[in-house]
Amino acid sequence: MIKFITFFIFAAFSVFTHSHELSNGYLTLKNDSNNTLSGELLLKPEDIGQAAGLDSNNDGNLTWGEVNRNHTMANDYIQNHLVIRDSETRCTVSIAPPSMRDISAESLLVYPLSVNCVYVNEVSIQYTGIVSDFPTHKLLTTVTLNDHTSVYVLSDERSFITASATGNSWISQFGEMVYQGIWHIFIGLDHILFLVATLLTVNLYRENKSWVKEQSKRHIIKSTVILVSTFTLAHSITLTATALDFITLDSRIVELGIAISAAITALNNVYPIIMRLGFITFGFGLLHGMGFASVFGDLNAQSGSLVMNVFAFNIGVELGQLAIVTLLLPLLILLRNVRLYSKAIMPIASSVIAVVAINWTLQRW
Known part of the structure; x- marks a missing residue:
């Protein structure tokens, strides 16, 4: 019985100790004209910090100075792990320096995105970021094309989606929200x-x-x-x-x-x-x-x-x-x-x- 109680306490404290290892981010994209999209990529500092190697001194504490100094590293990492295409043509993604935003009492790094495509009617998104360091990572994604909004969840199991100007079917949208x-x-x-x-x-x-x-x-x-x-x-x-x-x-x-x-x-x-x-x-x-x-x-x-x-x-x-x-x-x-x-x-x-x-x-x- 003592062993059971000890295990119970250990398990409970493990929940607390590892509570921040649950990883999620947000991606929003909306077309501004026939060939451009604007949006944001929001990630936890510890996630992008570890995945992109932004923590210069490896002390486990990512500072704002390290985020700014290593923006090129973050930019390269995002470019390599976030691929946006219009049909078969890869779009050009420009990433501005980040800011901080609080969402649900959690501070996230916000990377403004500007995406240039040949023509924005249907876009595909492939996302492979963070999951090698945090396998449970989910990217909650919203794409708005011609006022039609589609919502997706990208993860290690599902790293590729296609969004069209007609939006999701209601069944698909319903399933995503469930x-x-x-x-x-x-x-x-x-x-x-x-x-x-x-x-x-x-x-x-x-x-x-x-x-x-x-x-x-x-x-x-x-x-x-x-x-x-x-x-x-x-x-x-x-x-x-x-x-x-x-x-x-x-x-x-x-x-x-x-x-x-x-x-x-x-x-x-x-x-x-x-x-x-x-x-x-x-x-x-x-x-x-x-x-x-x-x-x-x-x-x-x-x-x-x-x-x-x-x-x-x-x-x-x-x-x-x-x-x-x-x-x-x-x-x-x-x-x-x-x-x-x-x-x-x-x-x-x-x-x-x-x-x-x-x-x-x-x-x-």
Whole structure:
């Protein structure tokens, strides 16, 4: 049992230690005239820094000075790993010096792009950047040709796409947005830790100021369904409202609130104050929905099919969330029979989540 607890703690801290190894970037392209495209390539400093060798002194800390001094190296790397063609002719890509931009409480390097082609009617994009250093790297790509917007996800498994002036078919577009919803759940460690913290006590109940094993599997499943449904309803409301611009809130405040929500929920497991978890889950779910909605701003996905994009993305989020719950719930049902679960495993796991969430809170303050 001690080995199990040790493994659990190690795994939890590994999530924290490697939380920034999940790699994603953004590419936007829009045609200005018959033969030019303008756009931006947004990458994490640590990703492009390691891949292109921008960290001159190899101290693991990429500085702004190194970014500026080594722009030629970054330019060469991007030119070699981002190939844009019009039919069979390779377009000329000009890359301006980068700036910094905060997206979802994360600082990214923004490389302005100017793309000259023979004729922009259909363009193909091949992207092989970053994946050799970060195999899970995803490039969320938006291409707008003649006011028709298409959204794609480029990765190690899919490095080539073709976009046309007629846009994606609605089926293809729908599938891309579902995929993005799933992906954004899996890279959103703050969302995952909040969900885990919420469910850690579904297999227990309070009696005489102590956590006691819940005997009924049916009650555990019912409690899980209620909490997950409450969270789903809440974040679906604000995800939709935020993506459709019915409500707006500074993304840094949202990301700070999400970190705080994970910390409070985890601490509430150790020092229970709020017993009606449905209310707190709904309230925090509203914040998480606004966090999910930030992807639409990141991808510039506000096209004529915005409502469909929101719906598809929401489905993806729910599928990703369902996958996590499906894996976690059987484990929690089994763990309730372990004598040390209520006394040690659950409090330790909650404490680890609280420490991670508090650290995020301080970073985002």
